[in-house]
Amino acid sequence: MAALAMLRTLRNRSFTSFSPLRLPIRSALSRFVLVADADIFLHPLAETWAELVHLVQQKGGYSHIITASNSFGKNILPRAAALLDVSPVTDITEISEPHLFVRPIYAGNALCTVRYVGKDPCMMTIRSPSFPMHSESAEPKSEAAPISQVDLSTFNEEFFGKSRWLKLASQDTERPDLGNARVVVTGGRGLKSAENFKLLEKLAEKLGAAVGATRAAVDAGFVPNDLQVGQTGKIVAPELYMAFGVSGAIQHLAGMRDSKVIVAINKDADAPIFQVADYGLVADLFDVIPELIEKLPEKK
Numbered sequence: 377m378a379a380l381a382m383l384r385t386l387r388n389r390s391f392t393s394f395s396p397l398r399l400p401i402r403s404a405l406s407r408f409v410l411v412a413d414a415d416i417f418l419h420p421l422a423e424t425w426a427e428l429v430h431l432v433q434q435k436g437g438y439s440h441i442i443t444a445s446n447s448f449g450k451n452i453l454p455r456a457a458a459l460l461d462v463s464p465v466t467d468i469t470e471i472s473e474p475h476l477f478v479r480p481i482y483a484g485n486a487l488c489t490v491r492y493v494g495k496d497p498c499m500m501t502i503r504s505p506s507f508p509m510h511s512e513s514a515e516p517k518s519e520a521a522p523i524s525q526v527d528l529s530t531f532n533e534e535f536f537g538k539s540r541w542l543k544l545a546s547q548d549t550e551r552p553d554l555g556n557a558r559v560v561v562t563g564g565r566g567l568k569s570a571e572n573f574k575l576l577e578k579l580a581e582k583l584g585a586a587v588g589a590t591r592a593a594v595d596a597g598f599v600p601n602d603l604q605v606g607q608t609g610k611i612v613a614p615e616l617y618m619a620f621g622v623s624g625a626i627q628h629l630a631g632m633r634d635s636k637v638i639v640a641i642n643k644d645a646d647a648p649i650f651q652v653a654d655y656g657l658v659a660d661l662f663d664v665i666p667e668l669i670e671k672l673p674e675k676k
Contacts, residue, residue: 412526419541420448426455432526433460438497440474445501445611446555457499464499465492467611469506469634474498483607484630504555505613505634554603557586560614562605562632565592566621566642566661573598575665576620582672588612590628606631620661624649 410432416424429441429452441456443449445467457464470478475492477500492498554560561583563576573593580587588605589598605612607630617635622628624640624647632638633652640653643660650656657664 407521409521409523410526411523412528414528416528420452421539421541422451422455423538425452426459428526429453429456430459431530433497435527441497441499443501445503449501453499453501460497460499462494462497462499464501465490466501468500468502480630483626484633485626503611503613503634505611551580552584552586554586554588554605555610555612557612557614559583559585559616559618560588560605560612560632560635561585561618561620562588562590562622563593563598563620564590564622564628565596566623567593567598570598572662575662575669578669579665579672582669582674585616585618586614588632590622590625592625619649619653620665622649623647624652 412428412432417428432438433441433456441453443453450466453464453466465477465479467479468477469480469487472478472489475498477490477492478487479490480486481488492500552558561576561580563573567573567576573587573589577587579585587599587603588610589603591604591606591608593599594601594604594609601609604610605628606625607627609631611631611634613632613634613636615636616639617632617637618639618641619632620641622640622642623644626648629648629652637655638653639655639657640647640649641657641659641661641664642649643658645658
């Protein structure tokens, strides 16, 4: 929503965003919501959702289509862009003008300014953590957005037979979502085993934090891949990022370098993670984590 607000202030244009909710299609400026409520959209399969975006664009003629740069958005937007014959702009971290954007390249080591010169719609994925929460408290009053149903009469379920939903495999946890957490504690290969990751989970419970992992830890089977932070994992930018036993490979830094405060604990004083850390401690994580757990108060 922060990115939508930024576009709205730059120019009087129409744009839409989508997300996997019961009210998936949101149109800005005119401020109305399109509801595509059908069993075929119950699960976010790329074929059906991309065709939905295609249908909405054909009827609405929007100038911009926006989604988050997460697994959901990256799955659907390229397919929808192909149906609309446009090239999407991905991983946007800043919107300078309606068609001028900043995005990272070279695993986040450089920023590139990109101008979109194609036809409408300009389709883009944004890195949500790069945009601050937008407050509309300054507005004199809020108006209820009208809700309209999308005409799905042309959708044929038999046409979308290339893939089918099997199941959702996820962990039941009370910890915050990794992508939106205010505090993230991440473990690397230095934790040595899945059993030792439980130590990190105890610390996360004390801090009310999400647990992350490096690709090396995921590849070693310590934790499932939905906890991976980095270029090929999740992009996070929490207020506090604590890295335990993380060397700081360039692919990992690409996923967390925008964190507000970075704390690194590693017994290797030459680890690259210390180059981006605000606070660094050269110590054995197996001494540090138990001491933190002991001295930190219980989260209320």
